[in-house]
Amino acid sequence: MADVAAEAHVSVKTVSRVVNREPGVRRDTEQRVRGVIDRIGFMRHDGARILRQGRTQTIALVVEDLANPFYSQIGAAVEREARIRQHQLITASAEGSPTRERVVLEGLINRRVDGLVVVPAGERPATDPTVSASGTPIVYVDRPVRGEPCDTVISDNPGGVRSAVEHLVANGHRRIAFLGDDAEFWTARQRREAFVAIHDALGLPGDTRIAMGPHTVESLAPRLDAWSRERTPITAVITGNNRVTLNALHAMRQVGIEMGLVGYDDFELADLIEPAVTVVHQDPTSIGQKAVLQLFARLLGDESPAQTVVMPTRLIVRESGRLPASLRARKALP
Amino acid sequence: MADVAAEAHVSVKTVSRVVNREPGVRRDTEQRVRGVIDRIGFMRHDGARILRQGRTQTIALVVEDLANPFYSQIGAAVEREARIRQHQLITASAEGSPTRERVVLEGLINRRVDGLVVVPAGERPATDPTVSASGTPIVYVDRPVRGEPCDTVISDNPGGVRSAVEHLVANGHRRIAFLGDDAEFWTARQRREAFVAIHDALGLPGDTRIAMGPHTVESLAPRLDAWSRERTPITAVITGNNRVTLNALHAMRQVGIEMGLVGYDDFELADLIEPAVTVVHQDPTSIGQKAVLQLFARLLGDESPAQTVVMPTRLIVRESGRLPASLRARKALP
DNA sequence: TTGTATGCGTTATCAT
DNA sequence: ATGATAACGCATACAA
Numbered sequence: 001m002a003d004v005a006a007e008a009h010v011s012v013k014t015v016s017r018v019v020n021r022e023p024g025v026r027r028d029t030e031q032r033v034r035g036v037i038d039r040i041g042f043m044r045h046d047g048a049r050i051l052r053q054g055r056t057q058t059i060a061l062v063v064e065d066l067a068n069p070f071y072s073q074i075g076a077a078v079e080r081e082a083r084i085r086q087h088q089l090i091t092a093s094a095e096g097s098p099t100r101e102r103v104v105l106e107g108l109i110n111r112r113v114d115g116l117v118v119v120p121a122g123e124r125p126a127t128d129p130t131v132s133a134s135g136t137p138i139v140y141v142d143r144p145v146r147g148e149p150c151d152t153v154i155s156d157n158p159g160g161v162r163s164a165v166e167h168l169v170a171n172g173h174r175r176i177a178f179l180g181d182d183a184e185f186w187t188a189r190q191r192r193e194a195f196v197a198i199h200d201a202l203g204l205p206g207d208t209r210i211a212m213g214p215h216t217v218e219s220l221a222p223r224l225d226a227w228s229r230e231r232t233p234i235t236a237v238i239t240g241n242n243r244v245t246l247n248a249l250h251a252m253r254q255v256g257i258e259m260g261l262v263g264y265d266d267f268e269l270a271d272l273i274e275p276a277v278t279v280v281h282q283d284p285t286s287i288g289q290k291a292v293l294q295l296f297a298r299l300l301g302d303e304s305p306a307q308t309v310v311m312p313t314r315l316i317v318r319e320s321g322r323l324p325a326s327l328r329a330r331k332a333l334p
Numbered sequence: 335m336a337d338v339a340a341e342a343h344v345s346v347k348t349v350s351r352v353v354n355r356e357p358g359v360r361r362d363t364e365q366r367v368r369g370v371i372d373r374i375g376f377m378r379h380d381g382a383r384i385l386r387q388g389r390t391q392t393i394a395l396v397v398e399d400l401a402n403p404f405y406s407q408i409g410a411a412v413e414r415e416a417r418i419r420q421h422q423l424i425t426a427s428a429e430g431s432p433t434r435e436r437v438v439l440e441g442l443i444n445r446r447v448d449g450l451v452v453v454p455a456g457e458r459p460a461t462d463p464t465v466s467a468s469g470t471p472i473v474y475v476d477r478p479v480r481g482e483p484c485d486t487v488i489s490d491n492p493g494g495v496r497s498a499v500e501h502l503v504a505n506g507h508r509r510i511a512f513l514g515d516d517a518e519f520w521t522a523r524q525r526r527e528a529f530v531a532i533h534d535a536l537g538l539p540g541d542t543r544i545a546m547g548p549h550t551v552e553s554l555a556p557r558l559d560a561w562s563r564e565r566t567p568i569t570a571v572i573t574g575n576n577r578v579t580l581n582a583l584h585a586m587r588q589v590g591i592e593m594g595l596v597g598y599d600d601f602e603l604a605d606l607i608e609p610a611v612t613v614v615h616q617d618p619t620s621i622g623q624k625a626v627l628q629l630f631a632r633l634l635g636d637e638s639p640a641q642t643v644v645m646p647t648r649l650i651v652r653e654s655g656r657l658p659a660s661l662r663a664r665k666a667l668p
Numbered sequence: 669t670t671g672t673a674t675g676c677g678t679t680a681t682c683a684t
Numbered sequence: 685a686t687g688a689t690a691a692c693g694c695a696t697a698c699a700a
Binding site: 344345346347348351358359360363382384385386387388 | 669670671672675676677678
């Protein structure tokens with residue numbers, strides 16, 4: 001900028017005015033300055049600008065695994081919304097480790113990002129000293145944190161599970177099992193609890209059959225096989241997220257089991273598998289959008305109490321919820 | 335930092351030394367300073383540090399669509415490699431528009447990112463004035479740019495297509511069509527050209543049947559239907575990337591066609607579809623890793639001539655490459 | 669071992 | 685309409 005000023009025989013302040021389109025510059029001086037800028041290829045150093053103004057025009061997204069389609073769709077939405085608002089997005093992965101998450105968050109706060117969208121790893125308390133002390137607005141996504149209320153966007157897990165169970169029951173299923181992901185995850189636990197609640201509320205028979213992860217194809221195959229061979233065999237299973245659904249599908253294929261299935265999370269090609277998989281769909285794009293919306297409200301000075309937004313889920317009915325013909329005999333109960 | 339200095343009765347320089355673990359600080363002074371730091375919750379302002387040092391410890395990734403699994407896997411790999419090297423990653427999407435890409439790149443250069451990994455939109459010439467003038471190292475991924483040579487990581491498209499064709503031929507297919515994505519994409523054109531070359535080299539019969547995109551399920555269904563009803567019907571098709579593969583699968587299902595298929599790009603559940611889909615796999619993780627490796631070599635002062643790295647592809651044989659029984663009659667040719 | 673002065677490139681304040 | 689100067693928060697060079 002100093003170079004430009006010297007070359008154009010003006011002060012740096014005038015150059016600054018031109019660059020930032022501030023008023024108070026004569027037409028011809030502006031032309032002259034612009035000429036010099038183009039000629040020597042000047043580009044403003046945003047680092048210095050940031051230092052002076054205090055706003056980085058940057059927000060950050062911290063997730064567990066950027067390659068997981070659920071998170072990458074959230075990421076795409078967050079980037080888009082940020083870009084629309086002239087902000088850049090730093091993405092970071094904590095790889096599911098609370099320790100790494102703290103390191104990552106500290107790094108981002110040192111950078112003075114304007115705000116954070118975080119899928120919290122583990123059950124981190126909301127009062128993370130480093131974060132809360134910095135005053136950086138933060139919106140949690142997909143799972144809440146403990147402690148004092150924070151802005152949070154989650155999806156309606158109980159509603160999603162309920163729609164899954166009710167769909168299966170409507171199709172004649174009575175003995176339904178639940179395959180959740182690792183109980184370490186809040187979402188996994190919440191879905192399990194919802195399952196138990198609905199199961200009881202509908203008065204479904206028997207002790208609820210539930211297995212929490214982590215699951216692999218190898219662990220799932222014998223499990224499903226056993227459940228389908230018991231005295232009172234299950235006729236359907238609900239899988240707790242996309243990972244589990246995929247593994248369960250592989251396991252069923254491996255063992256050659258035929259049973260009802262409703263999966264949590266939609267996935268590409270769910271409709272091309274035989275039978276097409278009925279799923280509980282949560283819309284990652286909307287979740288990401290909503291989170292950014294809330295974040296920018298805070299950045300613009302919204303001081304209202306922290307709010308938790310629960311996004312609705314949608315049951316996408318395909319075929320896998322039906323009662324397989326081979327199991328229909330058992331349906332003839334009261 | 336000044337606050338800490340005042341509180342601890344030392345100079346800012348001493349605080350700086352403590353924060354950066356520089357030697358030359360007495361044990362007890364360090365303790366005292368650390369105490370103050372913890373007490374008042376001081377966090378170093380990296381923006382100022384950057385301004386002084388000139389390095390932002392940040393690289394950026396520019397892609398077309400962060401939600402596309404191919405790019406999100408590259409993104410995950412790039413983030414991971416960056417994090418290992420103490421760098422943060424800014425991700426940005428140009429949404430396939432060269433115009434937007436320029437805006438995005440300018441923004442990143444204003445931020446003085448240390449380096450760029452870019453999936454170029456369109457056929458942008460390498461000599462983008464803003465980028466090349468800034469001297470920011472840049473590695474192109476997935477498709478090359480025109481003009482003077484640049485560091486580039488692409489995958490072996492001709493090899494991938496050849497393995498697909500040869501596999502189909504080995505399974506008895508003779509009349510094979512190619513469904514490429516939009517010819518605007520370099521990869522789409524390169525794969526098409528490779529297909530034509532192999533087709534001719536193997537002396538396959540007839541004029542090569544090729545259709546470039548953009549394709550939809552609706553456009554694909556009649557096309558495939560027509561091709562399979564001609565006097566000399568095709569028995570197999572090669573799809574040019576994951577998008578086309580998905581649409582083609584849907585179209586086939588819709589029209590009820592049975593034909594051989596090899597898809598470009600592996601995808602989740604390819605093995606659960608009936609028949610399981612044989613694919614040409616390019617490893618996005620390796621591609622991302624390699625790109626970052628090259629970028630950091632440049633950042634560390636590597637001045638060697640620009641190099642283009644061609645990553646190998648791998649044919650994952652499943653079932654869809656076989657000659658369907660219904661078409662086997664036609665196989666009895668010389 | 670510790671401190672002082674200076675500068676990074678920009679914007680804000682207050683002049684002229 | 686334009687400019688001089690301070691300040692942002694830190695690191696660097698040099699001094700004590």
